[in-house]
Amino acid sequence: MKSAVLVFPGINRETDMARALTLVTGNAPTMVWHADTSLPAGTDLVVVPGGFSYGDYLRCGAIAARAPIMDAVRAYAGRGGLVLGVCNGFQILCESGLLPGVLMRNARLKFICRDVFLKVEHSDSPFTRGYNAGQVIRVPVAHGEGNYVADDDTIARLEGGGRVLYRYCSPDGAIDPAWNHNGAINSIAGIVNERGNVLGMMPHPENHVEAAIGCTDGRGLFAGLAAHLEAAAA
Amino acid sequence: MKARVTVTLKSGILDPQGKAIEGALKSLGISGVASVRQGKVFDIxxxxxxxxxxxxALKEAADKLLANTVIENYRVEIV
Structure with missing residues (x-):
């Protein structure tokens, strides 16, 4: 599995992401600088990691979304290539037009850094096939702007098309406003585009892949992607 | 030539920062504040x-970068 991790000024989760990809898939990713204009040949997965690209100036992800490398990512996604955006990466994908909607300031205005519970809505996606439908996983979040907002039509299309893959939930999987820490519409934590090959999610699965950390619930996402690519290549 | 681009949130978009400012203005005892919406001004x-x-050119700038037209409106003025 050949992954490419994009690096923008101000991003700070790229090494976590590279470490997780290496640990779970067995292959170290290529780090790709934002000013580059092409992705490495044969890239199977592009990852837009988390952090604070350009210091969150203007709007979170707004400036990174206009970086030269993003034209190559748009073309790659247009050909059906897999793209994963985490946290600031999710914001960048929304700003770049690859995903609908926008991540607004958390409803209670606080930056939230803690573990949350996510319900895996279904396992029919490359991004969820490492889990069971309805499974609850525990992964960390660290963001001030994770409150997913889109217009009613967009939400209806996302929900109707099974495009919400991850939702904030209670430890036993109940969708409850009390466990929707940032106020996202319908407790949305992660969505895919219409074609299903671009995922954006606020939580950080890459930070729960090692037993030493105390939880390995994030491994399934990367293992599922590797299994998907292996099956596609067979 | 001086120009100003003003970016504001569309109506119906929740503005928690505006709400917090509104609360602070009320706690300062400033009377008559019904609601606050926060926006951005670019002097160019x-x-x-x-x-x-x-x-x-500025409309193109606003469409491509200065505003996220999913949630924001903008106004261009040559001043």
Whole structure:
């Protein structure tokens, strides 16, 4: 599995992401600088990691979304290539037009850094096939702007098309406003585009892949992607 | 030529920062504040003398970068 991790000024989760990809898939990713204009040949997965690209100036992800490398990512996604955006990466994908909607300031205005519970809505996606439908996983979040907002039509299309893959939930999987820490519409934590090959999610699965950390619930996402690519290549 | 681009949240978009400012103004005892919406102002110095050209360029700037038109409206003024 050949992954490419994009690096923008101000991003700070790229090494976590590279470490997780290496640990779970067995292959170290290529780090790709934002000013580059092409992705490495044969890239199977592009990852837009988390952090604070350009210091969150203007709007979170707004400036990174206009970086030269993003034209190559748009073309790659247009050909059906897999793209994963985490946290600031999710914001960048929304700003770049690859995903609908926008991540607004958390409803209670606080930056939230803690573990949350996510319900895996279904396992029919490359991004969820490492889990069971309805499974609850525990992964960390660290963001001030994770409150997913889109217009009613967009939400209806996302929900109707099974495009919400991850939702904030209670430890036993109940969708409850009390466990929707940032106020996202319908407790949305992660969505895919219409074609299903671009995922954006606020939580950080890459930070729960090692037993030493105390939880390995994030491994399934990367293992599922590797299994998907292996099956596609067979 | 001086220009100003003003970006504001569309109506119906929740503005928690505006709400917090509204609460602070009320706690300061400033009377008559019904609601607050926070926006952004960009003061831009443009080269060249044709206002129509400048306005067209700034509209492109707003559409492509300064505003996220999913949630924001903008206004371009040549001042």
């Amino acid at each position: 110095e443009m080269e060249g003398g044709d206002p129509a050209t400048a306005e067209a």
